Amino acid sequence: MPNALKVFQAFDRALISEVPTDDSASLERKLAAAAGAFADRDGWLAPHARISILRKTAVLLEGRRDEFEKTIAREGGKPLADAIVEVTRAIDGLVDAADELRNFAGREIPMGLTAASAHRLAFTTKEPIGVVAAISAFNHPLNLIIHQVAPAVAVGCPVIVKPAATTPISCLKLVSLFWEAGLDEAWCQTLVTDDNELAERLATDSRVAFLSFIGSARVGWYLKSKLPPGTRCALEHGGAAPVIVDRSANPADIIEPIVKGGYYHAGQVCVSVQRIFVHQSLMTDFIERLEARVAQLRVGDPLLKETEVGPLILPRETERVSAWIDEAKASGTRIIGGGRFSETTLLPSVLVNPPADAKVSKLEVFGPLTCVYGFTELDDAIALANSLAYAFQSSIFSNDIKSALHAARRLDASAVLINDHTAFRTDWMPFTGRRQSGYGIGGIPWTMEEMSEDKMIVLNHVK
CATH class of the missing domain: 3.40.605.10 (Aldehyde Dehydrogenase; Chain A, domain 1)
Incomplete structure (x- = not known):
């Protein structure tokens, strides 16, 4: 034709x-x-x-x-x-x-x-x-x-x-x-x-x-x-949406929404969970739970009702995301999961403490991965969340209302989700990116x- x-x-x-x-x-x-x-x-x-x-x-x-x-x-x-x-x-x-x-x-x-x-x-x-x-x-x-x-x-x-x-x-x-x-x-x-x-x-x-x-x-x-x-x-x-896991959060309660927000549509969402800042006291428990849940995600043909993670839109996108993961790995980053399912489809992965200057830390990945970083002071996590040129939606998981509102006031975002992932949206609410x-x-x-x-x-x- x-x-x-x-x-x-x-x-x-x-x-x-x-x-x-x-x-x-x-x-x-x-x-x-x-x-x-x-x-x-x-x-x-x-x-x-x-x-x-x-x-x-x-x-x-x-x-x-x-x-x-x-x-x-x-x-x-x-x-x-x-x-x-x-x-x-x-x-x-x-x-x-x-x-x-x-x-x-x-x-x-x-x-x-x-x-x-x-x-x-x-x-x-x-x-x-x-x-x-x-x-x-x-x-x-x-x-x-x-x-x-x-x-x-x-x-x-x-x-x-x-x-x-x-x-x-x-x-x-x-x-x-x-x-x-x-x-x-x-x-x-x-x-x-x-x-x-x-x-x-x-x-x-x-x-x-x-x-x-x-x-x-x-x-x-x-x-x-x-x-x-x-x-x-x-x-x-888009952006590189940040999530803060406050020391008062219960990892058992928050893994499911974080995984949904990070791996929904293989991460190809403009407000997909990408950077997760976890209080050091919770890091071991959180990563173990995240690793277990990500490993359970069903990857494959999107036409099958049981599939949770499908392909990226083009084969070249799988090559790009794979290259970004390899860059982080070469810098000593611990990689959990990952790999290739097919020419078009990547297995979900978790990157633990990638360098701040790695592409996965500073650019929008638009792929099935999340990055986890430890922190000790809430204001330090907020500063890292605000450190990029992008500002769209962000979130904090906390059972302490004081900490939650403290973060909500200081996070540079058009929307701050409390105890929910960054990809939450209804079509009648305002939806807008700040800065770039x-x-x-x-x-x-x-x-x-x-x-x-x-x-x-x-x-x-x-x-």
Whole structure:
């Protein structure tokens, strides 16, 4: 098939399908269609129509959940048990966006507070910002698209979404559901390409009012630097999420959530547990328990219901993560577990006290490993947790409320989870990286705010 993108199963690299790609001409057609739809204010959908489309899309997705679950597992390599959760979240996200419109409104601005403002009534209304360009990542190939597209549809922005080249099928299937639910194609389109230059043209076109980017910090910050004046954006990158295990914590109670947060989707999550700082008095017990639980993780084909850890998205990623582990091992780091299951799949590992300058200590691994470091003073652990250029979500496990709140106040993070892992998220809570980890705020209601603008209307009613 000419001009097609080959999509492979992440686990065994078997070909799933060949997806037609877009070129420069099709990008121009889609941008013109989106800009034209937005320019026709009489054609804007009323809130009740947008609510109806979002709810109908949720119903259609529910009816095809098995198909979407298997698609996520195949193209993205996410274990089926977690793919089931992703589809459930996606359905809820559509409903959440529809429900949010019941309270999505402006407010009255008080007048008459001075003589000059007397006899006036002022209020704000919400308007869509304009055309949205959404560039997405592979690791949640359905739900990340929901995070970007559902808010745009809800507020009335035409959206062009570019899925990751490795996982476009979930996105294409979802957009077709929006069309089936009654949304005109001009209001929700896809750009399928592995051409970075074409993706950059989408992001930086002057007709785009808002860029939603989920992916690497290097690409996100580069695109932000290229945006035309006035274009707004939200960037969601990653980090090396820290977890502190306070001396009052009970290792028996906390291993399960830490393992879930660290090895879920083979660690390919932007807030995956990566750096675990454990009080020295607990180190031996904690490591023994962590080693035992990690050894029990079932690794293999993501389409099998029992699989807990599947492949990395590309074989080259297994090579990269393996090289980082080897670097740490060469520096004397103790490695627990690890090894290779297949070309695409690594066995989970634990690295004990890797050097501070090792890649696994200072960069986002995006692989099935965690690093454990000992500490004696809580403030020292907090300083180490805050020492990188990334700041997203963090957590502390503690049975001492004083220590927990002490850490919560001092950890440099957009969210501090107490007695929970760093990868916890609901789709209606704010989700944002600080510093190099991101810009703007995610989460469906918060993204709706980002994709809208307030317009103030002032009525002079002097008789």
